[in-house]
Amino acid sequence: xxxxxxxxxxxxxxxxxxxxxxxxxxxxxxxxxxxxxxxxxxxxxxxxxxxxxxxxxxxxxxxxxxxxxxxxxxxxxxxxxxxxxxxxxxxxxxxxxxxxxxxxxxxxxxxxxxxxxxxxxxxxxxxxxxxxxxxxxxxxxxxxxxxxxxxxxxxxxxxxxxxxxxxxxxxxxxxxxxxxxxxxxxxxxxxxxxxxxxxxxxxxxxxxxxxxxxxxxxxxxxxxxxxxxxxxxxxxxxxxxxxxxxxxxxxxxxxxxxxxxxxxxxxxxxxxxxxxxxxxxxxxxxxxxxxxxxxxxxxxxxxxxxxxxxxxxxxxxxxxxxxxxxxxxxxxxxxxxxxxxxxxxxxxxxxxxxxxxxxxxxxxxxxxxxxxxxxxxxxxxxxxxxxxxxxxxxxxxxxxxxxxxxx
Numbered sequence: 001x002x003x004x005x006x007x008x009x010x011x012x013x014x015x016x017x018x019x020x021x022x023x024x025x026x027x028x029x030x031x032x033x034x035x036x037x038x039x040x041x042x043x044x045x046x047x048x049x050x051x052x053x054x055x056x057x058x059x060x061x062x063x064x065x066x067x068x069x070x071x072x073x074x075x076x077x078x079x080x081x082x083x084x085x086x087x088x089x090x091x092x093x094x095x096x097x098x099x100x101x102x103x104x105x106x107x108x109x110x111x112x113x114x115x116x117x118x119x120x121x122x123x124x125x126x127x128x129x130x131x132x133x134x135x136x137x138x139x140x141x142x143x144x145x146x147x148x149x150x151x152x153x154x155x156x157x158x159x160x161x162x163x164x165x166x167x168x169x170x171x172x173x174x175x176x177x178x179x180x181x182x183x184x185x186x187x188x189x190x191x192x193x194x195x196x197x198x199x200x201x202x203x204x205x206x207x208x209x210x211x212x213x214x215x216x217x218x219x220x221x222x223x224x225x226x227x228x229x230x231x232x233x234x235x236x237x238x239x240x241x242x243x244x245x246x247x248x249x250x251x252x253x254x255x256x257x258x259x260x261x262x263x264x265x266x267x268x269x270x271x272x273x274x275x276x277x278x279x280x281x282x283x284x285x286x287x288x289x290x291x292x293x294x295x296x297x298x299x300x301x302x303x304x305x306x307x308x309x310x311x312x313x314x315x316x317x318x319x320x321x322x323x324x325x326x327x328x329x330x331x332x333x334x335x336x337x338x339x340x341x342x343x344x345x346x347x348x349x350x351x352x353x354x355x356x357x358x359x360x361x362x363x364x365x366x367x368x369x370x371x372x373x374x375x376x377x378x379x380x381x382x383x384x385x386x387x388x389x390x391x392x393x394x395x396x397x398x399x400x401x402x403x404x405x406x407x
Contacts, residue, residue, distance in 0.1 A: 149175035163194030172208030
């Protein structure tokens with residue numbers, strides 16, 4: 001069609017301003033289906049609303065031009081350059097239309113479409129993401145999850161990350177640095193080496209996790225040595241180290257206070273209750289679509305022989321079957337077992353309050369709340385307030401240099 005032409009619809013007939021009438025297309029079923037893809041003038045069923053009147057007769061009315069245009073853009077959203085500047089009211093309707101058309105289930109289209117909405121609408125697309133014990137979903141949708149750059153809360157508990165997972169680079173990316181507040185990475189088999197790799201960009205290049213306030217590393221085989229890797233987090237206020245290699249005692253309290261400025265909490269902190277982290281945002285239904293579609297992976301449709309041979313060679317079918325049937329890494333415990341397990345919750349006390357974390361801390365506070373002058377032996381050991389996160393002046397180890405080379 002001529003791009004400079006202007007068309008007018010009058011009395012059911014569509015004509016061009018130059019008085020050239022477009023005749024209806026009469027063709028076979030094969031040619032008609034071809035015209036539906038290339039000719040926008042062909043009437044489509046989704047452009048009409050079908051209803052029944054009081055007598056039971058079928059009636060139909062055309063949708064508004066806005067709805068037809070919205071439907072067209074939703075089906076071709078991967079060709080849109082930018083949505084920046086479009087009102088939120090249009091953005092949410094366009095996102096819902098794209099989700100209804102199952103655009104976000106297409107691996108070749110979904111990442112670009114999600115990035116398009118994320119750049120324009122930020123945390124409205126997805127503010128909080130909960131993938132707790134949903135390892136298959138994380139594995140299958142890694143490219144899509146990396147497009148969420150405005151997450152404030154991310155729950156990856158029991159996702160089998162290990163010590164070297166590709167999600168680590170996304171967690172410390174510049175896009176998440178100014179928004180991620182709560183991070184749950186417990187029950188992932190994370191050791192001291194894994195925590196070192198996770199915080200390497202923060203410690204070496206001073207980027208990533210700038211606003212992180214709440215961190216859960218529970219049910220991981222980490223020791224007290226790993227606390228030094230958390231010194232680079234400037235706003236860390238709450239830490240869950242339950243069921244780790246750390247042993248509760250005065251030494252742990254002292255190290256936690258000296259390195260991170262945190263004290264032990266006698267009561268469980270509500271921030272580490274799983275009910276506080278849920279998937280919230282426009283993409284909530286999209287995440288549910290991913291999980292529902294992933295549960296249907298064993299029912300693979302028929303493939304040609306070449307694809308079947310490739311799947312068998314790389315063991316893809318066996319991998320998917322094992323992943324879907326796998327038991328979560330961290331099993332749910334009953335209430336009795338949870339009470340028996342030592343809970344290690346730490347938090348940063350309010351500014352100006354007295355510190356009651358350890359006996360050594362209390363000796364430097366008098367009854368009026370003012371701190372006594374420490375002795376010369378302890379002058380370098382404790383300070384008047386929790387030590388602020390300072391730049392590391394220690395010499396980089398060989399492991400740190402190897403990690404630095406990766407970047």
